[in-house]
Amino acid sequence: MAGRGLNVDGSIAREGALSRVPHAFAGVVDAARARLVEAFGGDRLHSAYIYGSIPRGTAISGLSDLDLLLALHAEPTEADRLDARRIEQALNQSFDEIDGVGILLFSARTLLSELERHDLGFFVACLCTPLLGDDLAEKLPCYRPTPLLARETNGDLSLALPDWRRQAAKANTDNQRKGLSRLVARRIVRTGFTLIMPRWGGWTSDLIESAKAFGFYYPERAEQMRSAAKIGRAPSADPAVLRQLIDDLGPWLAAEYAAVHGEKAVRP
Structure with a gap:
């Protein structure tokens, strides 16, 4: 990297990686992956991502929260949101290492839209770490601090x-x-x-x-x-x-x- 969170070409580097997840949170991430597959597997889930302090490697056990983003094939429904809330509650109750769970739901179409190119698109490409499925970042541009x-x-x-x-x-x-x-x-x-x-x-x-x-x-x-x-x-x-x-x-x-x-x- 060139420093200040940039790649050598001056673009913003993706800030997280599964390899940076602290050992204390490895079980939390594994459980989240399993529950997402169980609830959203099949034809609903395009891809899933983890973001925040856990994939950045800076999470503090008992204080940090678990942040997830799901890219769905279709626009989120109330049933999707209900399943996400159930996962949030189950993970939060099962692991003392985390202080809260948040799951964001969007369609892959929205995340790749021109309107969201420099907001949600940037968020996925640079601030989210792939957890499941095909990475949408491959369809998004490089970003610079403009x-x-x-x-x-x-x-x-x-x-x-x-x-x-x-x-x-x-x-x-x-x-x-x-x-x-x-x-x-x-x-x-x-x-x-x-x-x-x-x-x-x-x-x-x-x-x-x-x-x-x-x-x-x-x-x-x-x-x-x-x-x-x-x-x-x-x-x-x-x-x-x-x-x-x-x-x-x-x-x-x-x-x-x-x-x-x-x-x-x-x-x-």
């Missing part, structure tokens, strides 16, 4: 803020606030990183490194972003933390993002 990629990956933060405010208002338990703080903090840090990604000239999914890179270009917001990175790894139940993320850092970041890169193409 303003186009920045706009299409995270140029819609403003659309998430109202829903986060509604969720924060309804959250009445520590677990609910912790879950929301982790989701919001991770999204904000990754948006902050892609804001400066073309200038930084590389790619990282590491929250701490992302916040550090952001702070170089926006020193006046550096401390807030560093705090968000910490919350993304160790979520907080403090309502004040959510307010700072959703009502201060988030709106500023959304406005700055739109000014620098423009807004993401509208989805139907």
